Amino acid sequence: MQDAMTTEPKGGPTPGLTLAEQLCFPLYAASRLVTRLYQPLLAPLGITYPQYIVLMILWEEAPCPVSHIGLRANLGSNTLTPLLKRLEQLDYVRRCRSASDERVVDIHLTDSGRALQQAAACIPQALFDAVGYPLEDARQLKAQLDKLMACLSTAPLPDAGAGD
Amino acid sequence: MQDAMTTEPKGGPTPGLTLAEQLCFPLYAASRLVTRLYQPLLAPLGITYPQYIVLMILWEEAPCPVSHIGLRANLGSNTLTPLLKRLEQLDYVRRCRSASDERVVDIHLTDSGRALQQAAACIPQALFDAVGYPLEDARQLKAQLDKLMACLSTAPLPDAGAGD
DNA sequence: TTAAATTAAATCGCACGCGATTAATTCACT
DNA sequence: AGTGAATTAATCGCGTGCGATTTAATTTAA
Secondary structure (H helix, E strand, C coil): CCCCCCCCCCCCCCHHHHHHHHHHHHHHHHHHHHHHHHHHHHHHHCCCHHHHHHHHHHHHHCCEEHHHHHHHHCCCHHHHHHHHHHHHHCCCEEEEECCCCCCCEEEEECHHHHHHHHHHCCHHHHHHHHCCCCHHHHHHHHHHHHHHHHHHHHCCCCCCCCCC | CCCCCCCCCCCCCCHHHHHHHHHHHHHHHHHHHHHHHHHHHHHHHCCCHHHHHHHHHHHHHCCEEHHHHHHHHCCCHHHHHHHHHHHHHCCCEEEEECCCCCCCEEEEECHHHHHHHHHHCCHHHHHHHHCCCCHHHHHHHHHHHHHHHHHHHHCCCCCCCCCC
């Protein structure tokens, strides 16, 4: 049952690259696993994990334009518009076209939306308690992820065949 | 228009938990960013990032049942069945019901599917070169992610209201 | 001042993820 | 053998993500 394929420096093609290859999957898997852990805690509030992410931004900065949420969360209007419409249907936000610039849609929190912040306040703690992940490791992991994000953001988009 | 509650006062609720809250977002954002970096390199091969993940598993272990891929990638048949059908349409895999157990569908690599491994071999290197992320950091990040995964996997699914 | 470029959302299409259910097959137990 | 539990994929429904295009409003440049 236990394959030893994860670390096979013997004859593998350039061990460093293999490791880089391995980095992508834990990231993909861990992200989905975290989403799954949040889900049962968010379900009683009627929201999904991406909606929770957006609400965290709004709890800090509402009212703000859709584009601002997009910058913070790295999401486009193609994702945010339907998501925000769902939050509006839940009466957590209101979408108002800006008076000064009719192109902009400002997202406002409703009273329910603000109240939700209190209801969600216990979630991080509940998760941290359930998962036995040491706080110091969390700090390091976050620092590493921030560093990775910085590198990824400034990275030139690689092209397929032609080398520059 | 600026409420004092939005910006966190110094008496915030347990700084450690706030950090834990912060961990979820970088994970979510980094995972999507990595996917986006892979995409232009995978597009010429006609495959998506999740398809690439599945193919990496198959390059190691094909032929194997759908359920085995699901265990390795933490994906269910609801995700894998349509994904594998697309890989089959691309002539990268074949789906054959097992003779010994008719419930099982074994996934085989085609010649094209095997050839794809060579074509994709340069991708990790290309990315590693494009992103200036130090190898040593990648090692540490992977180690942290593996540790997190271990904790998440063994964690009891947290329930909303009632404890335990 | 109008035409062109720019910007912000919305829309469209497709491919995940995943909770839930269904259908078919095999296993276990009497 | 026979019935019920368990297992494996497939299916359904919904909500993202995201490349691409569209629409509307604003800025700019001519």
